[in-house]
Amino acid sequence: MSSSPDVVVVGAGVVGAACAYHLAAAGVRVRILDRAYVASGSSGACEGNVLAWDKELERELPLALRSAELWQSLAERLPDDFEYDRKGSVVVAETEAEMIASAERAQVLAGLGVHGEVLDADGLRREEPHSAHDLPGGVLYTGDAQLEPRLATAALVRAAVALGAELQLDTEIRRIVRDPSGRATGVETANGFVPAGAVVIAAGVWTRQLLQDCGLHVPVEPRKGQIVVLERSPVVFRRKLSEAGYVAAVEGGNDAALAIAMVVESTGSGTALLGSSRQQVGFDREVDISVAGAIAARAARFFPILREARALRVYAGLRPLTPDHIPIIGPFAEASNICVATGHEGAGIGLAPATGELVADWYTGSGTQVPLSWYSPDRFAPVELAAT
Ligand SMILES: Cc1cc2nc3c(=O)[nH]c(=O)nc-3n(C[C@H](O)[C@H](O)[C@H](O)COP(=O)(O)OP(=O)(O)OC[C@H]3O[C@@H](n4cnc5c(N)ncnc54)[C@H](O)[C@@H]3O)c2cc1C
Known part of the structure; x- marks a missing residue:
């Protein structure tokens, strides 16, 4: 290991992996640190949809479109296969009202560069x-893709290492160390201090605690989701399928109430995945069989x-949720070499490459593809009222 990397990336999930890959590709000396192993957090307990149709239009969609381009080129360029498949997705309406709303959304998205084909019941x-x-119909989005998230995270990490990045697993970051001006000097780990020129925190739902311990605030909360994995069967779903009500579940209230919205996809290994559930119940990752039953019933309705x-099995993971449902990417005004990359909720796999590119462009001072200010952690800074 080098004595002092330019940048320490905390977290070997898909977001940290993408940051490390883009930094290493720009010639930066990077070390990735994780307390466990690659994709041991949310990136190993999710699905791998790379979607555009469901994104918030102003700040999230530009990131999604750039990421979709990057995933496609990574699938062509990286040596490791990660089951990337641009299979397209179908948004399925349950009612006539949803059909009208879906067709209207397709029209808006067409104006923003996302092609959708409206399907009637026969279509x-x-x-x-x-x-x-x-069912009255739906919309086919041919640009949407699917990948295997653990393989994709590992492929990015391996590519970063091939470009010179260092990987240090089984190493808990206890604290980010800051000097009196507020800048980071490095991180304190269970195995000693690692000095660094900059620190990127891509610690997913655990980011809030890590930053809080060094006096910085990001309001990221865990939002639990469960996936039911079906046994291999001759029934194959060619496209990725989501119900039109999925966006309402994503954008719904940040609370403990359970929201279920149908998503179904066949995988490269012949199984099928059924989702999705959303619920804010802290850091609990236990499977709740009644929720799994509700997911299966919703899928069978369609x-x-x-x-x-x-x-075959059921698993649960945690989505990193922000109050405005937009990721947090970029440095703090009061700590200009501490950069956050988290808060992607149910889209961290899809949005990871463009996030990594933004972080690398921030560090190297290159112009960014989309304005970094859109995702700034400072948008949540507490407002101080002047004393009278
Ligand atoms: C059920 C479900 C389905 C989903 N489906 C999709 C989907 O189809 N498409 C999509 O785009 N997204 C999906 N997501 C969302 C996606 O999983 C997340 O947005 C994404 O994985 C977040 O990645 P990350 O790298 O930010 O976090 P993580 O993968 O959680 O990585 C954070 C890493 O930081 C490490 N870490 C934390 N604290 C410390 C510390 N103190 N010291 C050292 N290491 C530390 C952890 O060990 C972990 O490895 C889904 C999520 C769920 C739960």
Whole structure:
């Protein structure tokens, strides 16, 4: 290990991996540190959808579109396969009202560079023959993709290491050490102090605590989600499928109430994944079988053939949620060499490459593809009222 890297990246999830990859590709000496192993956090307990249609239009969609380009080129360039498949996704309407709203959203997205084809009931059944007969239609987005998130994270880490990055696992960061001016001098680990020119915190749902301990504030909260994995079966869903109500579940209130929205996809290994649930119940990652049952029932409402399916396993993960549902990327005004990269909620896999590119461009001082100020951690700074 080098005695003093230019940049320490805390977290070997998909976001930290993408930051390290882009920094290393720019010639920066990087060390990735994680208390466990690669993709041991949320990036190893999720799905791998790379979607544009569901994104917030002003600040999230530009990041998603850039990321979609980058994932495609990474799939072509990186030596390790990560089951990238630009299979397209179908948004399925349950009611006529949802059909109208979905067609309107497709029109808005078309103006922003996302192509969608509106499907009537017959068109939906052509795209997905297992659809329930009462469904009015949907929208096909051919640009959407799917990948295997653990393989993709590992592929980015391996590519970063091939470019000279160092990987130090099984190393807990206890504290970010700051000098009197507020700048970081390095990080204190269980194995000693690691000096660094800059620190990138990509610690997912654990970012808040780590920064709080050094006097900085990011309001990231865990939002639990569960996935039901089905046994291999001859029933294959060609596209990635989501119900139109999915966006309402994502944008819904930040609270403990359970929100279920159908997402279904077949995987490269022949299983199928059923989601999705959202619930704020702290850092609990225990599987709740009643939630898994509700996920399966919702999927079978859209695709009745799934009533015959058998579950292989269920897992739970935590999405890093911010109050405004927009990621936090960039340095603090009061600590200009501490950069945050988190808060991507249910889109961290999709948005990781553009996040890594932004972080590398920030560090090297190159112009960024999208304005870094949109994602600044300072937007949550507490307002101090002047005393009268
Ligand atoms: C059920 C579910 C389904 C999802 N589906 C999708 C999807 O289809 N598409 C999509 O784009 N996103 C999806 N997501 C969201 C996605 O999983 C996350 O946004 C993403 O994985 C976050 O990545 P990350 O690198 O920020 O965090 P993580 O993967 O959690 O990585 C953070 C890392 O930091 C390390 N760490 C934390 N604290 C410390 C410390 N003090 N010292 C050292 N290391 C530390 C942890 O060990 C961990 O490895 C889903 C999430 C869930 C829960």
